[in-house]
Amino acid sequence: MLGTPHEWWDKRTGAPMASFPRFDLQETSYAIALFSQRTPAWTEIYEQMLDGICTRWTTFWAANDFNTQFGDDPGNESYPSAMSMLLPSGRHNTGYNIPGWVGNGLRQEHINTGKIVVEPDVIATRSMLFFKGWFALSYGIRAQITGLDSIHDPLAIANVGDKKTTWTHHTIVETLSSMYLDHNGAGLN
Numbered sequence: 001m002l003g004t005p006h007e008w009w010d011k012r013t014g015a016p017m018a019s020f021p022r023f024d025l026q027e028t029s030y031a032i033a034l035f036s037q038r039t040p041a042w043t044e045i046y047e048q049m050l051d052g053i054c055t056r057w058t059t060f061w062a063a064n065d066f067n068t069q070f071g072d073d074p075g076n077e078s079y080p081s082a083m084s085m086l087l088p089s090g091r092h093n094t095g096y097n098i099p100g101w102v103g104n105g106l107r108q109e110h111i112n113t114g115k116i117v118v119e120p121d122v123i124a125t126r127s128m129l130f131f132k133g134w135f136a137l138s139y140g141i142r143a144q145i146t147g148l149d150s151i152h153d154p155l156a157i158a159n160v161g162d163k164k165t166t167w168t169h170h171t172i173v174e175t176l177s178s179m180y181l182d183h184n185g186a187g188l189n
Contacts, residue, residue: 005061017086017100022062025053026134029141036145043145050142057135060158063122065102066131067160071116073101102127104160120160123167123175132176139169 005011009021029050036046060067077093084092086099097103105116107127119125123132143149151169158164167175 005064009056009061020065020100022057022131022134025056025062026138029053029138033141033145047142047146047148050138050145053138054142057138058155058157060162062135063128063131063158065100066104066122066125066128067158067162069102070105070118071103072106073097073103076101118160120163121157121165122159123157123165123172126179129176129179132172136169136173136176139172143169 005021010024011021014023032046032049032053036043056062072095076095076097079087079093079098081092083098087096104125104127105118107117107119119127122128139151143151151173154166154168155172156164157167
């Protein structure tokens with residue numbers, strides 16, 4: 001948490017929105033799924049690779065933006081001019097956060113009060129649906145390729161302050177499904 005992720009974590013490709021260290025996790029999972037269809041005899045190797053990917057999903061660096069980006073981006077009034085095309089017209093350097101800035105604590109129900117309420121748990125939060133989905137997908141790819149049913153095994157997920165909460169693949173998927181089905185199927189509002 002206090003250092004930097006290992007150099008194997010891609011943290012440059014796709015900036016500013018897809019440059020966080022987790023993006024290589026789900027993208028590598030897709031590749032392994034394709035490889036496994038062509039070379040099923042290598043299942044043991046793919047299992048080792050997916051075990052490493054799934055372990056990395058539980059670490060601080062998988063959700064480092066959620067775990068470190070609180071409130072508004074302090075640089076949202078001094079973005080480089082090249083970033084202007086990513087923002088709505090007239091919003092460049094006006095305090096509008098660039099896509100990719102998580103802004104933990106800026107949920108709509110808090111904005112009206114003027115409070116920043118940092119949420120500690122990347123799975124329990126009503127934001128970060130993409131994180132939960134890609135996390136579950138990588139674990140699902142592992143289960144599909146290896147045939148190992150570990151959906152109820154406890155996973156210690158690193159959160160804000162590197163505190164940990166215990167979830168399972170199954171409860172993460174249930175949480176994600178519940179959030180998508182909120183408001184009579186309209187999802188998050």
